[in-house]
Amino acid sequence: MDPDERHILVVEDNQANAALLAAYLGRAGYRVETADSGEAALAHLAESSIDLLIVDGRMPGMDGYQLLRTIRDGAATPPVIMLTAFDDAGDRERAVNLGVDDFLTKPVSKLLLLQRVEALLEVAALPGGLERTLAYCAALERRTH
Numbered sequence: 001m002d003p004d005e006r007h008i009l010v011v012e013d014n015q016a017n018a019a020l021l022a023a024y025l026g027r028a029g030y031r032v033e034t035a036d037s038g039e040a041a042l043a044h045l046a047e048s049s050i051d052l053l054i055v056d057g058r059m060p061g062m063d064g065y066q067l068l069r070t071i072r073d074g075a076a077t078p079p080v081i082m083l084t085a086f087d088d089a090g091d092r093e094r095a096v097n098l099g100v101d102d103f104l105t106k107p108v109s110k111l112l113l114l115q116r117v118e119a120l121l122e123v124a125a126l127p128g129g130l131e132r133t134l135a136y137c138a139a140l141e142r143r144t145h
Contacts (some may be wrong), residue, residue: 006051006121007029010034011041012083013059017106021054024110027118038062038070045071050078052121057084057091068098079120083108101131101136115143 008030012018012115016094018034025032027116032050035041039062045051055064079101084091087105095103102116119139 005031007031007033007049008045008052008054008117009041009048009050010052011036011038011055011059011064013037013056017056021113024057028114028117030117038064038067041067042070045077051124052078052117053080054117055080055082057082057095058086065094065098068095068100072099079124081116081120115140120145 008025010018010021010025010032012021013036015036018036022032031046035044037059041053041055042062055067059065064084068080068082077099080099081102081104082095082100083104085105085106092103095141101120104113104116106120119136119140122139
């Protein structure tokens with residue numbers, strides 16, 4: 001599937017960060033929407049078909065972790081990349097336990113972000129768990145060598 005057919009939702013309370021991520025992804029050909037809170041993200045998810053979520057971990061109100069808990073309790077959800085300024089092992093463990101597919105620390109390079117997005121979208125149709133994780137690792141390996 002072409003990038004412009006893929007719909008990405010960036011959930012980020014910092015407008016400058018959201019605009020930068022949207023620019024990176026938009027220039028790569030993806031259709032991008034932004035939400036400035038977990039609550040706004042839930043509204044987007046109810047109204048649109050989203051292929052990938054990029055979620056800030058710590059936001060006022062419903063943070064990224066609460067958002068993930070809410071959406072993972074519902075129907076099938078798109079792959080999720082957690083993006084946070086805090087590189088804490090506890091945050092990573094918490095994110096993984098909530099079903100995050102990848103975890104990146106801000107500031108993230110454009111190249112790294114696009115590699116992770118492309119790899120996750122490539123394997124998104126696979127069921128979660130070990131099969132998807134192994135396919136994701138293989139897709140990343142192809143993009144970095």
